[in-house]
Amino acid sequence: MTPAPFATFALVGNPNCGKTALFNALTGGRQKGANYAGVTVERKEGLADLPDGRRVRLIDLPGTYSLRARSPDEAVTRDAVLGRLRDEPAPDVILCIADATNLGLVLRLALELKSTGRPVVFVLNMIDIAERQGIGIDFEALSRSLGLPVTATVATRRRGLEALLDIAAAQAGAARPEADAGWREPSSADVRDAHRQARDILRLAVRPPLRPDTLTGRLDAWLLHPVSGIAVLLGLLFLMFQAVFTWAAPAQDLIEAGFGALGAAATAILPAGWITGLVVDGLIAGVGSVLVFLPQILLLFLFILLLEDTGYMARAAFLMDRIMGGAGLHGRAFIPLLSSFACAVPGVMSTRVIDSRRDRLTTILTAPLMTCSARIPVYTLIISALIPDRTVGGFLSLQGLVMFGLYAAGIVSALVVAFLIRKVFWRGGSEPFMMQLPDYKRPEPANLARNLGTKAWAFISRAGRIILPLMVLVWALSTWPAPPPGAEGPAIAYSAAGRLGRWLEPLFAPIGFSWEMVVALIPGMAAREVAVAALGAIYAVGGEEGALAGILARQWSLASGLSFLAWYVFAPQCVATLAVVKRETGGWLWPSIMFAYMLALAYAAAFLVYQVAAALGFG
């Protein structure tokens, strides 16, 4: 029997204080993420066991500098601490997590938390770094002047965790009845006053470092330098793309082959008929189409986590802020947009780092324009079928150029769309860009592995929950009704999807799509790359890509092919992305807007491309 938790502890702290690492260390694997009711902020909670066997519930609140809320995330922190959330009673104890090497701002936060009347424990995390730097912290004096119990931890090495839980447990139940009455929105005079108090405490209890960190300054001289800083950033991006697209390939091939073999085995075992279709083309292919992206996503997350854990990510945001700012995007939008090159789903999920709701929405709306890896199979197929394999200008491959052009079209259009959103819809000024540049740190492998696992699982469960049922639906739509006996042509032409495709055909005629192309778009809604398999089914060549490219080369005009490519750059061909956008924005409004604008853009772009190409004689 596992005991029920007897108390709730809430983790509060400045960004970069190691709160996530501490939460992970305290809860181990026993945590879950969900949204707070009514808001789109992730609620992270988990369980931890005290040394005496009792159990507590831990909630990890978004990092903040103040209880005064500036973003939806910070509003959640405030409301949770004050017990104002509908589905979350006020915590029994607040754990105020501090970066022991950087106490200036967190002392003020601690004083503010104390004013709520709830018991607060002041946790000096990263005490190992503070010791290494020779920062002298007088715990006794700190505790006395703050009026709070003080304890120290090293989250990444799991040091000090038991003591922390013990001290916090002793505080549980000590809440003053009038809790919450003590806190009010601080004025600028209050903040100034609290700073003065914090400075006095610092002077009393903390001796400045004997061996201050000089590495950060030396690295920044290179990494924030106008020339070498940009060079390093571009180099890192190049390395990351290299990794995501080449290093992941063998693993992806393996997964594809594995699911192919599984499908073949299932076909051999199962009785012929629709059951086989459901299992092989629906379920197995569905799971496979999610998992095949896992190697890329893992590599991408690994890179991003490394950049975050070392402290570099804030520097990247600094370097990119002006470029992104020109298009009306926040410097921090850089990370989500980068992730979107692998897949827009994790990209949209990582927009949480952006404080301002408007900046966040702009980023969410433009993220799917980045060329995600699910578009690549479609691009490759059409390019290999229709673009001649020759070199231009002596050494450039024409096929490579077209591929590059498609990527560039995505990036440029994202910047233009962001710019328009800013100019047309949110004419208000820009949110301030203020961000701490944390000290550089050596990443901890164990911490890294744990975070990677959490992120990968979030992707699989979210994308899988949508793509899998959709694959089954698409399979059903393209299987039934079955063709009448003795019918000519591919079976899919008689199915619901085939009929829908034919019915929609007149709508797509101006952009040069044949009914076969329209039919392929329908399964492509489940996941973009499924359109390739659908084309295989329609032209009845199965999975052989070479054969399919041959048929396309004969049956499609160059104008139609280019139009199809243009469509794929923009079209909202991914239900998983739309579903994640709904989840992150808390309603159907924004996914609808996204769907509409991307559809309009896709149609316009394909129309333009087709008409121009046809006029030039490529129809």
Next chain:
Amino acid sequence: MPQDARMAEDPTAFRLGAAHPGDRGVIVRVLAAPAGPSGALDPEELELRLLEFGFVEGARVEVLHEGFLGADPIAVKVDDMRVALRRSEAMNVILAPEAA
């Protein structure tokens, strides 16, 4: 304008938003003024955010780096913490050279 008058009291005072890498000083005043023509925040909100980030009277500030386009944003050290911010917001932070 009152803030200019305040600056006039101390002829050596300068705005963080106009400072360059290597410049250093002590904050003598944090203003509640809008951040240039494009600031979205009302002045009090901006003042509070600056204060919460440690830009408070008496804090020591050193400009470390600037961006490569338009020298914006800037990276500064406030007491012991490194912070990046845009020049338009940094205009509200008035520094005076530290008395040697």
